[in-house]
Amino acid sequence: MTPVLHGPPTPPLTGLRVVEFASFVAGPSAGMTLAQLGAEVIRIDPAGGAADFHRWPVSQRTGASLYWASLNRGKRSVEIDVRTERGRELVLALSTAPGDHAGLVVDNAVGRPWFSYDALAARRGDVIKVHIGGRSDGGPAVDYTVNTEVGVTDLTGPADTRTPVNHVLPAWDLLAGTTATTALLAALHRRRTTGHGSDLRIALADVALAGVANLGWFSEVRERGDRPRHGNFVYGSFGADFRTGDDERVMVVALTPRQWQALCEATGTAKVVAALSDAVGADFDDEAARYTHRETLAAIMRPWFAARTIDEAAEALTTTGVLWSRYRTMSDVVTDFEAGIASPVLTELDQPGIGPVVSARNPIRDSSEYGPVAPAAALGADTDAVLAETLGLTDAELGALHDSGIIGGPC
Amino acid sequence: MTPVLHGPPTPPLTGLRVVEFASFVAGPSAGMTLAQLGAEVIRIDPAGGAADFHRWPVSQRTGASLYWASLNRGKRSVEIDVRTERGRELVLALSTAPGDHAGLVVDNAVGRPWFSYDALAARRGDVIKVHIGGRSDGGPAVDYTVNTEVGVTDLTGPADTRTPVNHVLPAWDLLAGTTATTALLAALHRRRTTGHGSDLRIALADVALAGVANLGWFSEVRERGDRPRHGNFVYGSFGADFRTGDDERVMVVALTPRQWQALCEATGTAKVVAALSDAVGADFDDEAARYTHRETLAAIMRPWFAARTIDEAAEALTTTGVLWSRYRTMSDVVTDFEAGIASPVLTELDQPGIGPVVSARNPIRDSSEYGPVAPAAALGADTDAVLAETLGLTDAELGALHDSGIIGGPC
Numbered sequence: 132m133t134p135v136l137h138g139p140p141t142p143p144l145t146g147l148r149v150v151e152f153a154s155f156v157a158g159p160s161a162g163m164t165l166a167q168l169g170a171e172v173i174r175i176d177p178a179g180g181a182a183d184f185h186r187w188p189v190s191q192r193t194g195a196s197l198y199w200a201s202l203n204r205g206k207r208s209v210e211i212d213v214r215t216e217r218g219r220e221l222v223l224a225l226s227t228a229p230g231d232h233a234g235l236v237v238d239n240a241v242g243r244p245w246f247s248y249d250a251l252a253a254r255r256g257d258v259i260k261v262h263i264g265g266r267s268d269g270g271p272a273v274d275y276t277v278n279t280e281v282g283v284t285d286l287t288g289p290a291d292t293r294t295p296v297n298h299v300l301p302a303w304d305l306l307a308g309t310t311a312t313t314a315l316l317a318a319l320h321r322r323r324t325t326g327h328g329s330d331l332r333i334a335l336a337d338v339a340l341a342g343v344a345n346l347g348w349f350s351e352v353r354e355r356g357d358r359p360r361h362g363n364f365v366y367g368s369f370g371a372d373f374r375t376g377d378d379e380r381v382m383v384v385a386l387t388p389r390q391w392q393a394l395c396e397a398t399g400t401a402k403v404v405a406a407l408s409d410a411v412g413a414d415f416d417d418e419a420a421r422y423t424h425r426e427t428l429a430a431i432m433r434p435w436f437a438a439r440t441i442d443e444a445a446e447a448l449t450t451t452g453v454l455w456s457r458y459r460t461m462s463d464v465v466t467d468f469e470a471g472i473a474s475p476v477l478t479e480l481d482q483p484g485i486g487p488v489v490s491a492r493n494p495i496r497d498s499s500e501y502g503p504v505a506p507a508a509a510l511g512a513d514t515d516a517v518l519a520e521t522l523g524l525t526d527a528e529l530g531a532l533h534d535s536g537i538i539g540g541p542c
Numbered sequence: 543m544t545p546v547l548h549g550p551p552t553p554p555l556t557g558l559r560v561v562e563f564a565s566f567v568a569g570p571s572a573g574m575t576l577a578q579l580g581a582e583v584i585r586i587d588p589a590g591g592a593a594d595f596h597r598w599p600v601s602q603r604t605g606a607s608l609y610w611a612s613l614n615r616g617k618r619s620v621e622i623d624v625r626t627e628r629g630r631e632l633v634l635a636l637s638t639a640p641g642d643h644a645g646l647v648v649d650n651a652v653g654r655p656w657f658s659y660d661a662l663a664a665r666r667g668d669v670i671k672v673h674i675g676g677r678s679d680g681g682p683a684v685d686y687t688v689n690t691e692v693g694v695t696d697l698t699g700p701a702d703t704r705t706p707v708n709h710v711l712p713a714w715d716l717l718a719g720t721t722a723t724t725a726l727l728a729a730l731h732r733r734r735t736t737g738h739g740s741d742l743r744i745a746l747a748d749v750a751l752a753g754v755a756n757l758g759w760f761s762e763v764r765e766r767g768d769r770p771r772h773g774n775f776v777y778g779s780f781g782a783d784f785r786t787g788d789d790e791r792v793m794v795v796a797l798t799p800r801q802w803q804a805l806c807e808a809t810g811t812a813k814v815v816a817a818l819s820d821a822v823g824a825d826f827d828d829e830a831a832r833y834t835h836r837e838t839l840a841a842i843m844r845p846w847f848a849a850r851t852i853d854e855a856a857e858a859l860t861t862t863g864v865l866w867s868r869y870r871t872m873s874d875v876v877t878d879f880e881a882g883i884a885s886p887v888l889t890e891l892d893q894p895g896i897g898p899v900v901s902a903r904n905p906i907r908d909s910s911e912y913g914p915v916a917p918a919a920a921l922g923a924d925t926d927a928v929l930a931e932t933l934g935l936t937d938a939e940l941g942a943l944h945d946s947g948i949i950g951g952p953c
Binding site: 140141143144145146147155156160163164168182184185187188189190191192196197198199200201202218245266267268272273274275277279280281282283285286287289292294295296297298299300301302305306309310313314316317318319320321323324325327328331332333334336337338340341342343344345346347348349350351352353354355356357358362365366367368370372380382384387400403419422446454455456457458459460461462463464465469473474475476477485488489490491492493494495496497498499524528531 | 551554555556557558566567568571574575578579587593595597598599600601603607608609610611612613618620622677678679680682683684686687688690691692693694695696697698699700703704705706707708709710711712716717720721723725727728730731732734735736738740741742743744745747748749751752753754755756757759760762763764766768769772773774776777778780783789793795797798829830834842862865866867868869870871872873874875879885886887888896899900901902903904905906907908909910914
C-alpha cells in the first residue's frame with residue numbers, strides 16, 4: 132500500500148539535468164524556471180562570464196550585477212574557455228552526457244557553429260536542443276528592437292503622444308523564456324514516448340509577432356486600419372484610471388456587467404449613467420458601449436474619486452466588489468515587502484557577493500506551496516564538481532585544465 | 543533497423559488530451575499553445591459562451607470576435623450548461639476521463655467550488671490541474687490591474703510624463719499562459735516518473751511580481767530608490783531612437799562593445815565620441831558609461847539620422863552590423879504580410895464565421911518547421927463528438943441532453 136505523503140511534493144522536475152549556454156534574459160530565465168521546478172541546471176559561461184555578467188542594475192554595495200544574480204538563481208555555474216578546442220569539447224560532452232533525464236539544452240549561442248544541433252546530435256542522437264535566437268532568418272534582434280516592429284509602441288502612452296513609446300519591461304524576453312521551457316518539456320514528453328530528440332528554435336521576433344497576432348490585433352488592423360492611442364483606457368471594455376483627493380491613483384476595470392454595476396454602485400453614479408444610457412441610446416451592460424463612451428463615463432465618475440482619499444475610495448470599491456487596484460511604485464512594493472504584506476512569491480535571499488536581496492519564488496504553487504529558492508552561484512563555482520560528476524574527470528585532469536586556463540572557478 | 547524519417551516530426555504533444563475550462567487571455571492562450579504543439583485540447587464553455595465570447599476586437603464583416611477566434615484556434619469546442627447538476631457532472635467526467643495521456647486540466651474558474659482540485663482528485667487521483675487566478679490570496683485581478691501594482695507604469699513613457707503609463711500589450715496574461723503550459727508539462731513529467739497528480743496554481747499578480755523581481759529591479763530600488771523615467775532609452779546600456787529625414791523612426795541598440803563600435807562607425811561619429819570620451823573621462827566600451835552619457839551620445843548621432851532617408855540609414859546600419867530596427871505600425875506589419883515578406887510565423891487562415899484572418903503559428907520551430915495551424919471551432923461544434931468519444935454517450939443520450947438544454951452546439 133502506498134504510504135500517505137505529508138508535506139509538499141517533490142519538485143516536478145527533480146532528477147532532470149539541463150545545460151544552459153545562454154545569456155541576457157530569455158535563455159537564463161528559462162534555465163532559472165527549470166531550476167525552480169527542481170531540475171539541475173548547469174549554466175555554462177565563457178571565461179570571464181558572458182556579456183551579461185555585469186549588466187545593470189548593479190549593487191551599490193559590491194558592484195555585482197543584481198540582474199545576473201537574479202536571472203541565474205538556483206543554477207550550477209561552470210566556466211569554460213570556449214575559444215579553445217578542449218573547452219568546446221567539454222561543453223559538447225556536458226550537453227550530450229548520457230541518461231534518460233539528461234541531453235537537454237537551452238542556448239542562445241550566435242556565431243558558434245560548433246554548438247549546432249547537428250554537432251550535438253552527432254554525439255547523442257536523442258538530444259533536445261532549444262535555441263533562442265533573434266529572427267527566424269537568423270538575423271539578430273533583442274527585446275527592444277522586436278518590440279518596435281510589431282506596432283505596440285504606437286498604441287502605448289498618453290493619447291496625445293506623437294512619438295512611439297517603448298515598453299520598459301522586456302516582455303518578449305520573459306515570454307520567450309517560458310516558451311522555451313514549454314518547448315523543452317514538450318520535447319521531453321515526445322522523447323519519452325517515441326525516443327526521438329528535438330531541434331527546436333524560437334525567434335524572439337516570432338514570439339512578438341505571434342503574441343500580437345494571437346490577440347486578433349493584426350486581423351483588426353486589416354479590417355479597420357490602425358487603432359488610435361487611448362492612454363490608460365482598456366480597449367474594448369471599460370477600464371480607466373482616476374486620481375484621488377490625496378493624489379494617489381487607482382485603476383478600475385469592468386469587463387463584465389456585474390463588475391460594471393459594482394462600479395456604478397460604488398461611485399454613486401448609477402442614476403447618471405442610466406440617464407446617459409437613455410440620452411445616447413447605449414446599453415452599458417454591453418462592454419463595447421462602455422468602451423465607446425469611455426471618456427464620458429470616466430468624466431462622470433471622476434469627481435467621486437477626487438472627493439475621496441485613497442483609503443476612503445479603497446473601502447468603497449472593495450466593499451462593492453469593484454475590480455480595481457492602486458498604482459504602486461517599485462518603492463511601494465519594497466515597502467510592502469519589508470512590512471510583510473506583499474505576496475509570499477517575493478522572498479528575501481542572502482545572495483553571496485551582494486548580501487540580502489528582494490528575490491522571487493517561481494509563481495507556480497504546488498499543492499499550495501511555493502517552490503524552493505536558492506541564490507546564484509559565483510561564476511564558475513561548480514566547474515570542478517560538475518565536470519567530475521558528469522564526465523568523470525579526475526583531480527589531476529581538472530588541475531591540468533585549470534593550469535592551462537581552459538576551465539575557471541575555484542580549484 | 544529504424545527507418546530513416548522524412549519530413550517534419552510528429553508534433554511533440556500528439557496523443558495528449560487537455561481540458562481547458564477558462565476564458566480571456568491567460569488560460570485560453572495556454573490551451574492554444576498546447577493544441578499547436580499537437581495536443582487535443584477541449585475547451586469547455588458554459589451555455590452561450592464564456593464572458594470573453596464577444597470580446598473586442600470584433601470583425602466588421604460578421605461581428606464575431608477576432609480575439610476569441612484567435613485565442614481558441616485548434617481546439618475542440620464543447621458547450622455545457624454548468625448551472626445544471628448534470629452539466630457539472632459532464633464537465634467533471636471529461637476532466638477526469640481515464641488514460642495515461644489524459645486527466646490534464648487548465649482552468650481559471652472563479653467561484654466554482656464544484657470544480658476544485660479536490661473534487662477532480664476524488665474522481666481521478668492523479669489528475670493534473672493548473673489553475674490560473676488573480677491573486678495568491680484568492681482575490682480577483684486582471685492584467686490591467688496587476689500591471690499597476692508592480693511599478694512598471696512609473697518607468698514607462700516619455701521622460702516628462704507625470705502620470706503612470708499602462709502597457710497596452712497584456713504581457714502578464716501572455717506570460718501566465720506559457721507559465722501554465724510549463725507547469726502542466728512539468729507535472730506530466732512528474733506523473734510519468736512517480737505516478738503523482740498535481741494541484742498547481744498560478745496567480746497573475748505573482749507572475750508580475752516575480753517577473754519584475756527576476757530582473758533585479760526591486761533589489762535595485764531598495765538600494766537606490768525609484769529609477770526615473772528615461773523614455774525610449776534602454777536602461778543600463780545604449781539604446782535610443784532616432785528620427786530620419788523622411789520622418790521615419792529607428793531604434794538602435796548597442797549592448798556590446800562590438801555593437802557600439804559598429805554604431806559609431808555607421809554614423810561617422812567615432813572621432814567625436816572619442817573626443818567626448820577624453821573630455822568626460824568615460825570609457826564608452828563600458829555599457830554603464832554609455833548609459834550615463836546617453837543624452838549626449840544620442841545628440842551627437844541625431845544629425846546623421848536627420849540627414850538621411852530611412853532607406854539610406856538602413857543600408858548604412860545594416861552594412862556595418864548595427865543592431866537596429868524600424869518602428870512599424872500594425873498596418874505596416876499587415877502590409878509586409880500581404881507582400882509576403884513578413885516572418886512565416888504569420889499565416890493566412892480561413893476562419894469560419896469570419897473569413898480570412900492574419901493568424902500566427904506557434905513560434906517554436908520543430909526541425910526548422912513551424913507547426914500546424916487550425917481555425918477556432920464554432921462554439922459547441924464538438925460537443926457531441928467529444929462526449930461520445932470520451933464518455934461513450936450514445937446518440938439517444940446526447941439527444942436527451944440537447945432536448946433539456948444541458949448541452950449546446952449542433953445535434
